[in-house]
Amino acid sequence: SAGVITLDPGYKNTGSCESAITYLDGEKGILRYRGYAIEDLAEKANFLEVAYLLIFGELPNKEQLDKFHSDIKANSEVDEDVKKIVDSFPRTAHPMGVLSSLTSALTAFNPSCVDINSEEDMYNAIVKIMGKFPVLAAWTLRRRNSKPYDYGNASLGYVENMLYMMFKKPNEEYKLNPVVVDALDKLLILHADHEQNCSTSTVRIVGSSHAGLFASLSAGVSALWGPLHGGANQAVIEMLEGIKEDGGDTAKYMEKAKDKNDSFRLMGFGHRVYKNFDPRAKIIKKSADEVLGDLGVEDPVLSIAKGLEKQALEDDYFVKRKLYPNVDFYSGIIYRALGIPTEMFTVMFALGRLPGWIAQWREMRLKKEPIGRPRQIYVGENLRPFVEVSKR
Ligand code: SDX
Numbered sequence: 001s002a003g004v005i006t007l008d009p010g011y012k013n014t015g016s017c018e019s020a021i022t023y024l025d026g027e028k029g030i031l032r033y034r035g036y037a038i039e040d041l042a043e044k045a046n047f048l049e050v051a052y053l054l055i056f057g058e059l060p061n062k063e064q065l066d067k068f069h070s071d072i073k074a075n076s077e078v079d080e081d082v083k084k085i086v087d088s089f090p091r092t093a094h095p096m097g098v099l100s101s102l103t104s105a106l107t108a109f110n111p112s113c114v115d116i117n118s119e120e121d122m123y124n125a126i127v128k129i130m131g132k133f134p135v136l137a138a139w140t141l142r143r144r145n146s147k148p149y150d151y152g153n154a155s156l157g158y159v160e161n162m163l164y165m166m167f168k169k170p171n172e173e174y175k176l177n178p179v180v181v182d183a184l185d186k187l188l189i190l191h192a193d194h195e196q197n198c199s200t201s202t203v204r205i206v207g208s209s210h211a212g213l214f215a216s217l218s219a220g221v222s223a224l225w226g227p228l229h230g231g232a233n234q235a236v237i238e239m240l241e242g243i244k245e246d247g248g249d250t251a252k253y254m255e256k257a258k259d260k261n262d263s264f265r266l267m268g269f270g271h272r273v274y275k276n277f278d279p280r281a282k283i284i285k286k287s288a289d290e291v292l293g294d295l296g297v298e299d300p301v302l303s304i305a306k307g308l309e310k311q312a313l314e315d316d317y318f319v320k321r322k323l324y325p326n327v328d329f330y331s332g333i334i335y336r337a338l339g340i341p342t343e344m345f346t347v348m349f350a351l352g353r354l355p356g357w358i359a360q361w362r363e364m365r366l367k368k369e370p371i372g373r374p375r376q377i378y379v380g381e382n383l384r385p386f387v388e389v390s391k392r
Contacts, residue, residue: 017204017369021054021359022195026273031280033193034058039207042283047188048158051355054193055126055362062273068127073154075124076131078139080234086143095347096225102136103129104218108136114212116268117367125213133217134158137347138165144343159185162351167339168337179294180338184348186287187331190280191349193356194327197272199223199230200353200360205372207361220357221350227267230349232328233335236268237342240301243308248300249306258317268305268329269312275322284330285309288337297337 023032031038034053041050045059052060052068060068076154085105089098106129107114113125139149148170152161160176163184168174192199202223207216243253256264271278292299309325312318328349335345 006188017196017364019195019360019363021059021363022193022356024273026271027277029274029276029279029282031194038190038279039283042186042189045189046157046159047185047192047352050189050192051130051358054355069158071123071127072131072158073189074131075128076107076135076152077135077352078132078135079353080108082136083108083139083149086139086149089143091144091146094225094229095137095144095344096221096350098140098143099136099347099350100218100221100225102140103133103221104215106136106214107212110214113214116210116213119366122362126362129214129217129358130354134162134351135165137344137351138162140347141166141341141344144341157181166344177290177295183287183334184338187213187284187334187348188352189325190283191331191352193353193359196360197229197270198204198226200357203357203361204364205374207364208372210371213358213361217354217357220353224350224353225346230328230346230353232267232326233332233349234342235344236305236328236334237301237332237345240268242306243304244300248304248307250304250311254308254311254315258315266308266312266318266323268325270321270323271362272328274324276327277324278326280327281325281329284327284334285325288333290328291334292337295337299333299337302333305333339359 009272021034023035024030033041033050034057036045036053038061041053045053048069049060049065052058052065082102085102086098087308096144110125110128112121115127116122116125125215128163135151141147150165150168152165156164156176160181163176163180165173173278196204199220203216206219207213227235230335239253243250246252253264256262257266257269286301291297292302309329312323312325317323330350332342332345335348340348
């Protein structure tokens, strides 16, 4: 009755956009960052190289990479007063809520990062957040574990430093395990960007109002938190643990997932775009076997996960709906083997997605895109006369 509004085809920035950063083909299970296959990048590049590639469009040479890393290190200090904000949270607060708040709070301590009027302004804001975000993530974990907040070790690599800041114990030397570093580096690469997903679209639309980069990223952290999005990696492990506690009866949970009267979903399965295997899930599944083998970790939930995957791939309900494992299905098993607590899994996703969010924000700002303004099809009431309360 309301009629249908024909959207003006010229209406710009309605939530979809042109982008040159990430290409994915959901039917064929293809994912490329700036034209490079995810399989090549995961095997041959390191995370900071991929971050540079996503943000600036080209793989860096050694000099460019070294300068990027040194500029990040030079900007990784976080104002001491931010520690008072960390301390104000209950130790049981979910790390994603803490991280989103701390990321937004950075604006107050770095006001120069709000008015972006040049590529130099942009670069300064980018190296600041690339340096400070891992510190905030580490402090978030250390708050939960009642450990002192510290800074990294400038002699370490970007990913090594993340582990060092999260797990170094006072008065003890922290020994980095190369298997752990390599596994985390690969996971971060696989999470680095994924075109216009929920959290990236959030960063772009908040950034399109010219709110600062840190405020835009804080909104992206909040969007990623949801269990249907980045929060799924935590939900997968909780689901697998529940199945294990329930005697490992995967068939029962397959039926629950198909029961329309049951809200239970097979977490880590399905995708808005991939209607084929998520290429990242393939790589992570292989890496899970390698990492757990190298670390000598026996995790019963890995065999439960593989059992669920096998059953789903043979089940009409899942096959017909093209529900395959996604990036979140196996990643938590590796994080757990690396000693990362479950409630930090989505923070690890955010650490990986940071350069993708930055790249997408930078692209939107460089293209001087107008403020985001999705349109709607109005399906509500037509015009009607007001009725006095005495007559309602
Ligand atoms: C990420 O967009 C991105 O790129 C995201 C991401 C990234 O890198 O940024 O890839 C990261 O968020 C991965 C997704 C993580 N989320 C989960 O694993 C949560 C579990 N999966 C879902 O809830 C679901 O599959 C979504 C949210 C991912 C997609 O939801 P949709 O678009 O609503 O799913 P759909 O419309 O394609 O579903 C089609 C059918 C429906 O049944 P019918 O109404 O047709 O009978 O499949 C069913 C759904 O009910 N279905 C599931 C299911 N996912 C979809 N049934 C059981 N278990 C599931 N997981």
